[in-house]
Amino acid sequence: MSPDPGSFTAVETAALVAEVRLxxxxxxxxxxxxxxxxxxxxxxxxxxDLGGKITNRRVSLPVEGPHRLPSITSVYAAAALYxxxxxxxxxxxxxxxxxxxxxxxxxTTVPFPFASRPSAPALAAKAGTNP
Amino acid sequence: xxxxxITALNLKxxxxxxxxxxYPLAPRRVIADSxxxxxxxxxxxxxxxxxxKKCPTGxxxxxxxxxxxxxxxxxxxxxxxxxxxxxxxxxxxxxxxSPPTVTKDREVF
Amino acid sequence: MARTIIPFGPQHPVLPEPIHLDLAIEDExxxxxLPSVGFIHRGLERLVERKDFQEFVYVAxxxxxxxxxxxxxxxxxxxxxxxQVEVPARAQYLRTIWGELSRLHSHLLWLGLLADSFGxxxxxxxxxxxxxxxxxxxxxxxxxxxxxxxxKIGGVRRDISPEALAVMRKELxxxxxxxxxxxxxxxxxxxxxxxxxxxxxxxxxxxYILGCVxxxxxxxxxxxxxxxxxxxxxxxxxxxxxxxxxxxxYARCVVRCAELFQSVDIIRQAIDRIPPGAIETKVTxxxxxxxxxxxxxxxxxxxxxxxxxxxxxxxxxxxxxxxFANLPALVRMLPGANLADVPVLVLTIDPCISCTER
Numbered sequence: 001m002s003p004d005p006g007s008f009t010a011v012e013t014a015a016l017v018a019e020v021r022l023x024x025x026x027x028x029x030x031x032x033x034x035x036x037x038x039x040x041x042x043x044x045x046x047x048x049d050l051g052g053k054i055t056n057r058r059v060s061l062p063v064e065g066p067h068r069l070p071s072i073t074s075v076y077a078a079a080a081l082y083x084x085x086x087x088x089x090x091x092x093x094x095x096x097x098x099x100x101x102x103x104x105x106x107x108t109t110v111p112f113p114f115a116s117r118p119s120a121p122a123l124a125a126k127a128g129t130n131p
Numbered sequence: 132x133x134x135x136x137i138t139a140l141n142l143k144x145x146x147x148x149x150x151x152x153x154y155p156l157a158p159r160r161v162i163a164d165s166x167x168x169x170x171x172x173x174x175x176x177x178x179x180x181x182x183x184k185k186c187p188t189g190x191x192x193x194x195x196x197x198x199x200x201x202x203x204x205x206x207x208x209x210x211x212x213x214x215x216x217x218x219x220x221x222x223x224x225x226x227x228x229s230p231p232t233v234t235k236d237r238e239v240f
Numbered sequence: 241m242a243r244t245i246i247p248f249g250p251q252h253p254v255l256p257e258p259i260h261l262d263l264a265i266e267d268e269x270x271x272x273x274l275p276s277v278g279f280i281h282r283g284l285e286r287l288v289e290r291k292d293f294q295e296f297v298y299v300a301x302x303x304x305x306x307x308x309x310x311x312x313x314x315x316x317x318x319x320x321x322x323x324q325v326e327v328p329a330r331a332q333y334l335r336t337i338w339g340e341l342s343r344l345h346s347h348l349l350w351l352g353l354l355a356d357s358f359g360x361x362x363x364x365x366x367x368x369x370x371x372x373x374x375x376x377x378x379x380x381x382x383x384x385x386x387x388x389x390x391x392k393i394g395g396v397r398r399d400i401s402p403e404a405l406a407v408m409r410k411e412l413x414x415x416x417x418x419x420x421x422x423x424x425x426x427x428x429x430x431x432x433x434x435x436x437x438x439x440x441x442x443x444x445x446x447x448y449i450l451g452c453v454x455x456x457x458x459x460x461x462x463x464x465x466x467x468x469x470x471x472x473x474x475x476x477x478x479x480x481x482x483x484x485x486x487x488x489x490y491a492r493c494v495v496r497c498a499e500l501f502q503s504v505d506i507i508r509q510a511i512d513r514i515p516p517g518a519i520e521t522k523v524t525x526x527x528x529x530x531x532x533x534x535x536x537x538x539x540x541x542x543x544x545x546x547x548x549x550x551x552x553x554x555x556x557x558x559x560x561x562x563x564f565a566n567l568p569a570l571v572r573m574l575p576g577a578n579l580a581d582v583p584v585l586v587l588t589i590d591p592c593i594s595c596t597e598r
Contacts, residue, residue, distance in 0.1 A: 008530065030451050031534070032543045032560035045545060045558075047532050052469050054532055078451035078568045088278070099571075106278030106597070107260070113283055136425040141362055150369045162376065164398075166383035187291065187298045210298055210389045211397070224383070 008045070008056045013069065016046075016059055020072045023048050028055070033082035035090045037114060042067055044086065061092070065115075071096040081105070091115040161226050166209045168229040169202060173240050175221035176200055182213035182222060192237065201239040204229045241266045246579070250279045254357050254583040257593035261586075265579060273574040275567060281597040288554040293319060293527060294393055296554070303559060304595035305386055306349060307537040309335075309342045311559075311595075312391040317471060318533035318546040319393050325521050329473075331395035333514040336473035337408075338378070338388055339535075340503040340510070345374045346538035347496045347503075348419070350590050351426060354493065357583040358435040363425060370418045377408055395520025405511050416504050423497045436490035440573040440585045443487055450568040454540020455495045456589050460487035466536035477509050489588045496590075526550050537562055539590045561595040 011019050028048035036043045042061040047054060061067045069086070071094045072079045080099035086092040088106035103111075144150070152159070178195040190206035191213060193199070207229075214222045244265045250258030258279040264272035287299055300315035301308045313335050320327055352367035375385045381400050382388040390397045400408070426432055442452070447460035457464050458481055465481035467474045482498045484491035527548035534543045540562030547556040566589040573585055 029448060031532075031541075032545070032558070032565075034545050034558035034560065036545075036547060036556035036558070038547075038555060045532075047543060047545070049534075054534070056532060076451070077449065078565070081564065081567055101274065101276065104274075105276050106281060107276055108278045108281045113281070114286060133428050133430050136428050137360075137362060140366060140421055140425060144366070144369075150372070162379045164381070164383050165379055166389065185295070187295045208298070208387075209384075211383070212295070212298075215397070 007054075008058050011057045011059055013059055013061070016057070017070050017072055017075065019057060020046065021075050023055075023057075024075050026050070030076045030078055033079060033086065035086055035092060035114070037090060037116065039063075042090070042092070044069060044092070046072075065091060067092040069094050071098070073098040088112070089114040163226065165226045166211055167225045167227045168204070169207055169209065169213070170223050170225050171200060171202070171240055172221040172223075173200065175219040177219055179218060181216050181218065185212050185216045187212060199239055201237045203235070203237050204232070205235055243271070248582060252583075255586065256353055257591060259586070259591060259593045261574075261582075263574070263579070263582065268579050270574050270577050270579060270582065273571055275571060277593055277597050279597075280594055282594075284598045285557050285559065288557040290553070292552050293548070293554055294523070296557070297392055298389070301387055301389065301391070303598055304561070304592055306346045306592060307342060307539065307542075307595070308386060309338050309388045309391065310535055310537045310542070312388070313339060313472070314533055314535045314542055314544050315546075316391050316393050317535065318531050318544050319527050319548075321533060322527040322529050322531055322546065322548055323393075323523065323525065325394050325523055327395055327521060328518045329515045330399070330517045331519045332472045333510050334396050334398075334400060334519065335391065336477070337400070337507050337510045337514075338382065338390065339472070340507045341374060341378050342388070343503045343538045344415075344500060345371050345378070346590075347500050348374065350496060350538075350587070351422070351493075354584070354587050355426075355432075357587045358432075360432065363422070363432075366422050366425075370415060370422060373411065373415050373418070377411055380404065381408070392520065394523040395518070397520075399519050405514070409508065409511050412504055412507060416501065419500050419504075423500065426493060426497055432493075433490065435581075435584060436493055436588075437488060439489045439581050440577060440588060441486070441488045442569055442573055444485070446572055447487065447569065450572060451565050452540075452569045453562045453565045454537070454590075455492055455499065456540065456566045456569055458482060459484045459491035459495045461485040464541070466534050466541045469534065471535055473510055473513075476513060477506055479506065489584055492588045526552055527554070539563060539592060540565065559595070559598055561592065561598075563589065563592045563596040566591075567596070 028050045031047040031049045033046050044059045046057040069092055071083055083094040083097045084101050084105035088103055091112040178193055180193045183191045183193045188206045188208055190203045192201040211224050246263045246265050248261040248263050249255050250260045260276045262274040263270050297312050301312040303311045348367050348371040352364040355363035379385045382390040442460045444461040447457045447462050463481045463483045467479040482495050484495055528550040530547040532545050534541055542562055543560040545558040548554045570589050577585055
């Protein structure tokens with residue numbers, strides 16, 4: 001079993017960059033940025049690691065778009081690709097990304113494939129037909 | 132400067148003969164616990180549909196009224212989940228793969 | 241000097257996987273690079289909304305064909321943590337053995353592809369010849385050659401009998417001897433050194449701040465190995481990260497070569513210490529809560545974010561694969577490199593684009 005379940009702390013959008021800078025100055029490494037299109041909110045999770053410990057920051061955006069987020073690439077350059085991913089898959093507009101590919105990073109056939117919220121239980125109906 | 136390591140290695144293996152088998156004449160060595168095509172024993176089946184519900188790829192179809200059981204071989208991933216859940220043990224995995232086909236047929240039992 | 245844009249990939253003889261790079265070239269030097277992915281984006285993350293959380297192990301395993309077992313294991317560990325299931329010790333050891341076998345075959349595959357990328361075909365063949373013996377061991381114990389299908393929530397599906405473990409232990413001696421022959425060529429051959437040494441140097445600070453993981457980070461002096469977190473049998477078997485400080489392509493090759501023997505050693509220890517007992521715990525109910533779980537894959541740290549709400553389907557499943565974390569390093573290394581070194585540089589981060597795109 002993994003010894004570090006990780007804590008999740010909510011952060012306001014406006015306070016995000018300052019918070020992330022504090023973590024960077026304390027030596028934390030950016031592990032991942034990932035969004036989740038939930039029925040109640042569009043959540044973005046930032047995960048950081050320091051010597052095997054993990055901590056997460058959660059930014060909640062309203063359900064209805066357009067979604068906007070400040071870029072943290074001025075703090076962590078590595079965030080650039082994650083932020084491009086947020087835009088290309090979830091249609092979250094990240095402002096101030098130093099390496100913005102402008103929607104050309106994920107060349108998917110369907111634009112913004114993950115932007116919609118999970119729809120109803122209809123999805124849960126499984127494949128498998130009768131002979 | 133060392134270029135001779137690979138020469139020695141190549142020579143050694145050139146003398147040993149091929150590490151591959153002469154496909155298609157030499158048959159593949161059968162590995163006892165390999166997961167191959169799914170086999171179905173119709174005699175025990177009670178058409179309970181548990182295998183159909185559990186199949187992760189939706190490869191299995193069951194019709195209780197007509198007492199028919201069907202499998203789409205091209206969708207089956209030989210994971211063995213149906214074998215695990217079958218209450219009557221009428222499903223099993225063989226060690227060989229299902230033969231290649233050119234049509235997408237459902238096999239109906 | 242005039243600038244030329246050379247599109248590289250997604251279809252290219254040297255690339256095992258579809259990544260596209262727009263290379264801005266001046267003379268023979270790369271001056272800028274724009275990566276793009278998404279050609280095989282399968283939307284696996286959204287599949288959790290349709291698949292039952294127990295079935296989803298099969299999907300998690302298919303995120304990547306090479307590190308498949310560890311993907312399944314990571315997913316199971318996350319769910320087990322959420323549901324507070326205690327996995328039997330024997331299952332933990334079996335997972336470790338299979339995980340290390342998959343690391344072995346992944347590293348040998350990579351060594352072969354690296355040799356192929358600088359045109360060393362015979363070395364490529366030798367690497368894959370040895371890899372075949374490992375695949376046979378995997379097939380004999382799990383039933384699959386690449387997709388193991390043996391991990392499940394609460395434990396594993398199959399046990400390995402003591403006789404099969406003894407066979408594996410003997411086979412490991414042969415595999416180790418064969419690997420030694422190949423590794424000696426990789427590390428000693430002058431033509432290999434001339435293609436790798438001093439190419440694509442990544443400093444320690446860059447590696448850390450760009451968030452590199454796995455062998456790419458360790459070759460630059462970042463001692464980071466998720467196995468030291470102590471998941472599965474790693475709470476008993478201690479793993480020292482293998483670190484080099486040069487940060488060039490050769491160092492990345494050395495790290496992976498050394499990890500081959502480290503993995504063999506871990507499997508031997510696991511075979512010697514594996515406890516008897518049950519191989520799975522029955523799991524009832526549905527997971528609830530959220531977790532970020534990490535393990536060490538052949539390519540580095542993988543991070544899974546799982547979010548459940550007490551129903552049979554998870555709400556959100558996110559995978560950050562090691563290649564995604566290593567892409568910024570690639571973008572940093574390429575400018576300044578020769579065009580002919582681009583394939584080697586792309587390969588030294590061990591790219592697995594299918595898992596990156598999910």
